[in-house]
Amino acid sequence: AQSVTQLDSQxxxxxxxxxxxRCNYSSSVSVYLFWYVQYPNQGLQLLLKYLxxxxxxxxxNGFEAEFNKSxxxxxxxxxSVHISDTAEYFCAVTYKAAGNKxxxxxxxxxxxxx
Amino acid sequence: GAVVSQHPSWVICKxxxxxxxxxxxxxxxxxxxxxxxxxxxQSLMLxxxxxxxxxxxxxxxxxxxxxxINHASxxxxxxxxxxxxxxDSSFYICSARPGQVATEAFFGQGTRLxxx
Numbered sequence: 001a002q003s004v005t006q007l008d009s010q011x012x013x014x015x016x017x018x019x020x021x022r023c024n025y026s027s028s029v030s031v032y033l034f035w036y037v038q039y040p041n042q043g044l045q046l047l048l049k050y051l052x053x054x055x056x057x058x059x060x061n062g063f064e065a066e067f068n069k070s071x072x073x074x075x076x077x078x079x080s081v082h083i084s085d086t087a088e089y090f091c092a093v094t095y096k097a098a099g100n101k102x103x104x105x106x107x108x109x110x111x112x113x114x
Numbered sequence: 115g116a117v118v119s120q121h122p123s124w125v126i127c128k129x130x131x132x133x134x135x136x137x138x139x140x141x142x143x144x145x146x147x148x149x150x151x152x153x154x155x156q157s158l159m160l161x162x163x164x165x166x167x168x169x170x171x172x173x174x175x176x177x178x179x180x181x182x183i184n185h186a187s188x189x190x191x192x193x194x195x196x197x198x199x200x201x202d203s204s205f206y207i208c209s210a211r212p213g214q215v216a217t218e219a220f221f222g223q224g225t226r227l228x229x230x
Contacts (some may be wrong), residue, residue, distance in 0.1 A: 020225060022188045027189060032217050036221075041123075041205075041224065042223050043118075043120070043207050043221040043222050043223040043224045044158075044207070044209075044221040045221070045222075046218065048219070051217050055173075082122060084181065090158070094188070094217070101148070101160060101163065102160070102209075102219060104157045104158045105157065106156070106157045107155075107156070109155075
């Protein structure tokens with residue numbers, strides 16, 4: 001079965017420090033990869049996505065992610081976080097073989113401290 | 115970007131009553147809509163996939179008679195929680211995808227359901 005693993009359930013980080021959120025997925029030939037952010041009691045907002053092409057993807061709010069096919073990873077990074085980046089982050093994968101349904105990771109809660 | 119509107123954003127109902135949640139795509143036609151359930155501090159669990167004009171496809175373990183899904187038009191899908199019980203209290207989120215091969219789905223803002 002397809003699966004997405006976010007290795008860290010919580011990541012505390014100081015303001016202006018860098019952050020990396022890890023995401024690994026079960027191997028498949030054709031995948032699309034996404035990172036979403038969720039603020040309390042809200043839906044999900046797309047940060048960035050990888051469909052094809054360059055493995056380094058830049059998204060909104062200064063986030064970027066790198067697709068690594070050999071390691072089946074799609075880690076999210078930001079060089080300098082703000083207090084407003086405190087939120088829940090979800091990695092998600094669409095497996096073409098699974099009818100294009102999104103499979104979500106367990107989420108990583110980022111807490112930015114002043 | 116595309117906008118998906120979900121209504122209501124929160125609702126409190128009594129045990130035994132039914133609650134309807136609406137999901138609308140405001141500026142695109144959504145051939146496919148998805149309904150998710152999210153428990154506190156957990157990830158999203160896909161409940162069902164609905165395609166316009168046909169019956170929804172439910173994920174394993176989701177009671178189709180409990181969670182009625184209707185996708186009557188290309189811009190509206192509804193989730194009705196029937197005979198609600200306190201254990202149905204949760205955060206429900208819909209998403210909509212334009213077209214069959216679209217690579218991105220857009221999410222509503224979610225509905226907090228509390229059954230008392």
